Amino acid sequence: MNILRPACVLGLLTLTACTQTWVEPQFQQRAQFAAWSQTAPSVYRIEPGDDLSVVMPFNAELNFRGSVAPDGGLTMPFAGTIPAAGLTVAQLGDAINKALAANGMAKNAHASVSIVQSAAKVYVAGQVARPGEIALHTGMSVLQAIAAAQGLLDTARTNEVVLIRRSPDGRPMLRTIDLDALTHRGDPTQDVVLQATDTIFVPKSSIAEVDQWVDQYIDKVIPFQRGFDYTISNNPTTY
Template identity: 85%
Template sequence: MNKEPQATASSTRPMNITRPALALGLMTLTACTQTWVEPKYQQPDHFAAWSEATPSVYRIMPGDDLSVVLPFNAELNFRGSVAPDGSLTMPFAGTIPAAGLTVAQLADSVNKALATGGMAKNGYASVSIIQSAAKIYVGGQVGRPGEIALHNGMSVMQAIMAAQGLLDTARTNEVVLIRRSPDGREMLRTIDIDALTHRGDSKQDVVLQAADTIFVPKSSIAEVDQWIDQYIDKVIPFNRGFDYTISNNPTWP
């Protein structure tokens, strides 16, 4: 007399099909998406058109660390920071308004102040910015998200390295850069770090401006893994080592 096939439990062969199958399905859906940024956030009414215009000449701001060099009067050389009220106090030149000026304009103000005080008829002052108070912001899948001091000529890649580099979970081909347009609206573009580091694509080596925001999203694999952890493992817990098999030749007790 034939017996019905019986379901037996065996722990000798681990069953790891569910997670890879879900991951493959989700990754297939993800692959159909051309960009990480949701379409509704790419519409013109949300972001201004991206502009690659060269940033305007740098204007000194409170907190900037400056160096003033007088080639013919080295004893008057000075290094100091712009005060919160935007002024620079320099020995023998007094307190000079600095915030909002270019380095050339401030150098001219220093020359006039020294001449007025009888210290130098023409000091030929040269002003340079040792450390800018300007900041950028890096978030997402980096080692140390947060505020970073902006250095002259700093690129997206350099900013990421200053934030202690990319995590393994980073989506390196679609890093988001957000910047204010001249009219104050937000502009958005993506940076392909892979194209920059693997193929030397110079178009991806964007030079940053003050207050730029960089966001590094998670890779699709990391997103799938997190999704499975949150919505499968914790909601539908089961023993992955427990394998249900159908035996065509069962042995009845």
Template identity: 30%
Template sequence: MKRWIKWMTGAAFVLGMGVAGAAEVLLGAGDVVKLSVYGSPDLSIETRVSESGHITFPLLGQVEVGGLSVAAAEKKIAGQLEKGGYIKRAQVNMLVTTLASQQVSVLGQVNRPGRYPVEGRRKVLDMLALAGGIHGDGGDMISLVRTRDGETTRETIDVVDMVRKGELDRDYEVAGGDIIFVERAPRAYVTGEVSRPGPFRLERGMTVQQAISAGGGLSPRGSDNGIKVTRRDPSGKPVTLDAQAGDAVQVDDVIVVRESWF
């Protein structure tokens, strides 16, 4: 599983390199920009886009730039300078120094959790690569929380299944403000006469025999007869069942290996 996660991270990085810069960045609240006007050094400023999407510019006062590309914002400011009679054929240059609005939070079981900029078109796999990939304790299931048109939704993505099948069209494009959360891998427990009793990572389709192997195998006194598993029924009540080596293990199962009588 760990080798697979490393491969998936590398694949995501390569894919991300291919799409970066494919779309224009739109200005938003918190972005910091430097502005200059050719031939008018007194109009050079550095300012932050307000929560309402405005900047304060000399001579013009409040100018709404939220949701505009850099080129569109330059054109708008130049047009207002010309319309106001301040400058003829104004040439405005804007440089984004901090892209705070276009960031995605990557949290949970990743190697470098934090906020990462969305540069061009990015998808979930791209952002996971930026965050250093999925941690060894990370699971296959990832949650994507995003707000579009005022509505917040949560998508669940099985990234390992998606990459294994080569169905990358199932990946989601992200935007500023989105949250990616990598869940912890499901666990079960093995106790009794095994070499390493305790919790273990529950892999897909894992059997009781494989769970015992994850616990280091039988101890010198352990027996593969009379194995029990305790799990919760649909009502949440714990029940103890006889288990065979080939039985499937479920999340939070407790497998008990008994001592051999011989």
């Protein structure tokens, strides 16, 4: 048995019990982060790649569903190509009404535009089954994004999930989410709704980090074999 492993684990746990983060002090640069503000997202602006639905209540034959092209245009039958990127859904509806009227199709089609699937993304990294880009749905929470990344690994630190968001002036804002408080105690302050380009990072649990440290710096350096047992005798026998 490797007698150093329990001692190292105990020592590391004792040291880390006094701190709320595993980030070394010299790497903590809080001054570069803006203060977190849970401001409501601004009115959504249509982006290239958005899948849109256009409904005309009095001219159902003109209803349309399609995607905004990479150049930002939405091409509709009888309306032509309308610059859509950067507009709100209400502004695009007005533009469609004007295009249909100009083409002699309807005086006022009362076009209603909705986002079927947004091209906006959030990013999930760390201790999840499938890290990467996640399509952002309206009202998506941190927990829902993690579920879309196929859930947490056993090594995840669930009480200190990191959320990074850009402030209006472009600086990163950072806060942590306690999923345990949300799922076990129903703490509503942990149920944060995501915005486009948010990044979620799920760190390793303290135990997982200790195990990794021991494996890298103890087991692979000191030539003790697991399961190897030995005794130290106060009265060795000389042959």
